[in-house]
Amino acid sequence: MTRFVIRRLAYMAVIMVIASIIVFVSLRITPGDSTNFVITPVSSPERFEELRRELGLDRPLLEQYAKFVGRLMAGDLGKSDISHREVIEIVASGLPYTVALALAAAVLVYGLGIPLGVTAALRRNRWPDQLVTGLAVVGLGIPNFVLAILLIMIFGITLMILPVSGAAGFQNLILPAVVLAVEPLAITIRVVRSAVLDQLGQDYVRTLAAKGLTRGRIIWLHVLRNSLGPVISLAAVQFRSLLGYTLIVEVIFRWPGLGTQLVDAVLKRDYVVAQVLALLLTLVVIVVNTFADIAYAFADPKVRVRVASA
Amino acid sequence: MTTLGAVDAALVSDSPPTPLLEVRGLTTVVDGDGWSAAAVDDVSFSIGRGQIIGVVGESGSGKSLTALSILGLVAPPIAVTGGSILFEGRELVGLREREMRRIRGAEISMIFQEPTTSMDAAFTIGDQLVETIRAHRPVDRRGAEALATQMLDRVGIASAARRLRAYPHEFSGGMRQRVMIAMALLLHPKLLLADEPTTALDVTTQAQILELIGELRTDLGLSVLLISHDLGVVLDIADRVVVMYAGRVVEETPSASVAGSPSHPYTQGLLASKLSLRHRDRPVTVIDGQVPSLRHRPPACRFEPRCPNRLPKCGESEPELADVPGAERLLRCYNPSPWIEP
Amino acid sequence: MTRDVTPAASEAVLTAQVLDATRRGPWRILKSRSATIGTVLVSVFVGLGVIGILLLLVPGLDATWKAQDLGNALQGPLSPGSPLGTDPNGRDLVARSVVAIGVSCVVAIAVTILSLVIGVVAGLVAGYYRGRIDTLIAGLIDVTWGFPIILLAIMFAGMMRPGFTSIILAVALLSWAGIARIIRGYALSLREREFVAAARALGIPGWRIIVTHLLPNVTAPILVLASYYIAVTIVIEAGLSFLGLGIQQPVPSLGQMLAEGRNFLRLSAWQTALPGGLLVMAVLGFNLLGDGLRDLLDPRLSRPQS
Numbered sequence: 001m002t003r004f005v006i007r008r009l010a011y012m013a014v015i016m017v018i019a020s021i022i023v024f025v026s027l028r029i030t031p032g033d034s035t036n037f038v039i040t041p042v043s044s045p046e047r048f049e050e051l052r053r054e055l056g057l058d059r060p061l062l063e064q065y066a067k068f069v070g071r072l073m074a075g076d077l078g079k080s081d082i083s084h085r086e087v088i089e090i091v092a093s094g095l096p097y098t099v100a101l102a103l104a105a106a107v108l109v110y111g112l113g114i115p116l117g118v119t120a121a122l123r124r125n126r127w128p129d130q131l132v133t134g135l136a137v138v139g140l141g142i143p144n145f146v147l148a149i150l151l152i153m154i155f156g157i158t159l160m161i162l163p164v165s166g167a168a169g170f171q172n173l174i175l176p177a178v179v180l181a182v183e184p185l186a187i188t189i190r191v192v193r194s195a196v197l198d199q200l201g202q203d204y205v206r207t208l209a210a211k212g213l214t215r216g217r218i219i220w221l222h223v224l225r226n227s228l229g230p231v232i233s234l235a236a237v238q239f240r241s242l243l244g245y246t247l248i249v250e251v252i253f254r255w256p257g258l259g260t261q262l263v264d265a266v267l268k269r270d271y272v273v274a275q276v277l278a279l280l281l282t283l284v285v286i287v288v289n290t291f292a293d294i295a296y297a298f299a300d301p302k303v304r305v306r307v308a309s310a
Numbered sequence: 311m312t313t314l315g316a317v318d319a320a321l322v323s324d325s326p327p328t329p330l331l332e333v334r335g336l337t338t339v340v341d342g343d344g345w346s347a348a349a350v351d352d353v354s355f356s357i358g359r360g361q362i363i364g365v366v367g368e369s370g371s372g373k374s375l376t377a378l379s380i381l382g383l384v385a386p387p388i389a390v391t392g393g394s395i396l397f398e399g400r401e402l403v404g405l406r407e408r409e410m411r412r413i414r415g416a417e418i419s420m421i422f423q424e425p426t427t428s429m430d431a432a433f434t435i436g437d438q439l440v441e442t443i444r445a446h447r448p449v450d451r452r453g454a455e456a457l458a459t460q461m462l463d464r465v466g467i468a469s470a471a472r473r474l475r476a477y478p479h480e481f482s483g484g485m486r487q488r489v490m491i492a493m494a495l496l497l498h499p500k501l502l503l504a505d506e507p508t509t510a511l512d513v514t515t516q517a518q519i520l521e522l523i524g525e526l527r528t529d530l531g532l533s534v535l536l537i538s539h540d541l542g543v544v545l546d547i548a549d550r551v552v553v554m555y556a557g558r559v560v561e562e563t564p565s566a567s568v569a570g571s572p573s574h575p576y577t578q579g580l581l582a583s584k585l586s587l588r589h590r591d592r593p594v595t596v597i598d599g600q601v602p603s604l605r606h607r608p609p610a611c612r613f614e615p616r617c618p619n620r621l622p623k624c625g626e627s628e629p630e631l632a633d634v635p636g637a638e639r640l641l642r643c644y645n646p647s648p649w650i651e652p
Numbered sequence: 653m654t655r656d657v658t659p660a661a662s663e664a665v666l667t668a669q670v671l672d673a674t675r676r677g678p679w680r681i682l683k684s685r686s687a688t689i690g691t692v693l694v695s696v697f698v699g700l701g702v703i704g705i706l707l708l709l710v711p712g713l714d715a716t717w718k719a720q721d722l723g724n725a726l727q728g729p730l731s732p733g734s735p736l737g738t739d740p741n742g743r744d745l746v747a748r749s750v751v752a753i754g755v756s757c758v759v760a761i762a763v764t765i766l767s768l769v770i771g772v773v774a775g776l777v778a779g780y781y782r783g784r785i786d787t788l789i790a791g792l793i794d795v796t797w798g799f800p801i802i803l804l805a806i807m808f809a810g811m812m813r814p815g816f817t818s819i820i821l822a823v824a825l826l827s828w829a830g831i832a833r834i835i836r837g838y839a840l841s842l843r844e845r846e847f848v849a850a851a852r853a854l855g856i857p858g859w860r861i862i863v864t865h866l867l868p869n870v871t872a873p874i875l876v877l878a879s880y881y882i883a884v885t886i887v888i889e890a891g892l893s894f895l896g897l898g899i900q901q902p903v904p905s906l907g908q909m910l911a912e913g914r915n916f917l918r919l920s921a922w923q924t925a926l927p928g929g930l931l932v933m934a935v936l937g938f939n940l941l942g943d944g945l946r947d948l949l950d951p952r953l954s955r956p957q958s
Binding site for chain 3: 007008011012015023141142143145146149150152153156157240241243244245247248251252262263266267274275278281282285286289293
């Protein structure tokens, strides 16, 4: 087991280094007027050489790379060519919005997913179950940006009750959070339903009833507690896909989070911002993935055995 | 607690006991896909205060379902469709769920076969014991823990107070069953339904658990419905034995009579089989054939296909459960033969 | 947006039933209603797609979908001269839709084939040889598998010009992992079978065993996975194009049309309804086809999660 953890951490480090090298190289060869990492056009060849020395561009690539990593870790993420804002400031401005969106979606996914999943399990094969399961199937079938447009049309334009862009107030959070939550919600409902059904067939439930406990306590305290295992493993897995979704949803609703910043930067050919941001997000994803994998291996005894024997 | 038990014991020996539990004509039906059958078919018996009644039968006889029916723990597609269950004169069949809940765990308790899976593995036994108490009485947590510790002690769990913090999987099988018993008796119920409590345990532990149940009966004035497929277990501590086959009661008699002179061919078969295990040099005696499934029961006497005593009329009509004159016994058989010790 | 496949699938052992089903022939697919719908939808879309590619590539035909007529913009369906209406630039939507379908299909199919090739090879090699090469490949799979494709695609779009190349690279670079994972599982169990042991005893070289024995036995999951991954890729490409980081103008793509239409939502819902509807149907078609194939061939597989 420890070997697995060490191996995954090692891979994580390796991939992070590779990602940073890729970004470093592409920043060096990118066209554009970046004064941060690449030299600007200068008046004379002598001045060129001077600047080269000043900026350290005549040093071996390895040294430049080391400096690059050093600067990143010190928090100096460079400056945008176009707006001349510090990248780190761009990150700071976008991060809270992205986090808020993700949290709102999480609240929806678990706040709705768990009760609905339990209800579907309790009323198995009757109409509440069929309704909930049917909705889950639909939720999985529609790509989220199509759903987003659909909702924009209904709520934003036809009914005019919800705002569809920007982040002026709390209502702006509703539609993006809903769109983001739909697919993970559908999956969570199915997982919870199946886990609860599993538990309901266990012996201890019968004992609890024989003790005279109320149905509510049996379900919502005991059964639910025992059902959460698979849900937690699922959460770890869902975390990974979340990032990709968040990007698109942010852009559609013009929600000023990191996703919008990234896509805007790419579209405007603001290479420094685009690539440094992308690198940051990549690093976050890699770290999260690794820990999710490790957590998953711990939580699921079947996986643990397989992994240990690998 | 002990004085109360002594008083009840006195009651038992003096007057004809008013039955604590009276089951009359209980019928529990299982609904399948396009068919239905009575897994418990017109079953009657009664339990007096401080009595241990043993119910014996192979799996499929309906004995577990009888106990579950008493507590109303059956859910569709299984349902109690007929008969009456009087507990202290109160009708339990059709009782509102809320009332039933008050009885479960407090007046009538049940313990099950598998102590391992019968407890919630995610909570400590202390939590589960306290939960039981507080579901029925307004006791604060500390008071409940004290009661729990006392009961754990009573059933033979060492260092009871410390063990409250332990999880079910930290106990051995026998200890777990003791915990289950403690949990069932926390609120001093008058009746304990024990569904195969020793089946999952090894022989030594079996004896200990049975001894414990016997003690508790004496000390607490507890009545017990002991269900087992093992005649030996039942004969060990039960006062009377009810023999069930394919949903029907086929014999009812004091356990001394069963051990000495069983009447029904099925009971005789069970006893012979049990006794034959003692002789290692001879093949084990078995009853030929199998218990009929719910859907395919013989139309007349249900034991007829396997019965060594069968007569033509056994295949034509089912015998009634009748009093045997001159003996304290109920028997459902056209052709019993006297018992010959093998 | 690669979806996760249940671990059970990767541990699956091929049963006689599976092999038997493949022998009974392709007509059995009609027994499943979802599979039939899926097949029909897929055939329609692929058919239209072919026409679309022709329109795209054959010089002289591009007027059909490029010709702008601003006076005639934003027409609804069933307008005179334009059965499906026109887009904000007056371009005929029939032609544009057909080409867009073609583009989506081509990208999806090309990428999926590429991912399949890499994934199947990697999976079979890792599963069959085990040892160090398996550790290496399995490690690669573990790390790659969970990475959000969208992010990588955006990165690539940032580093090189957005378009066909960046999408294909980004998607193929990550999708192969999910496929390899499953195929590796199959390989792991197949290699324990007798016919493999027999072949090895005969001294047949490893690569040959893989090609002649293992490969035919994984055609079933390959077909199922192909359907699912095509569906997933269509969604990814549409998403990227929607963001403006995918297929660039004037070549139409469903995602792109969706984005254009989005700006005109107040004026005409049709502009988004048309590409949105086509997109949903295409994805649905491939998913259903995948479901049908899976029910037919190997029910242990499940839809990948994006």
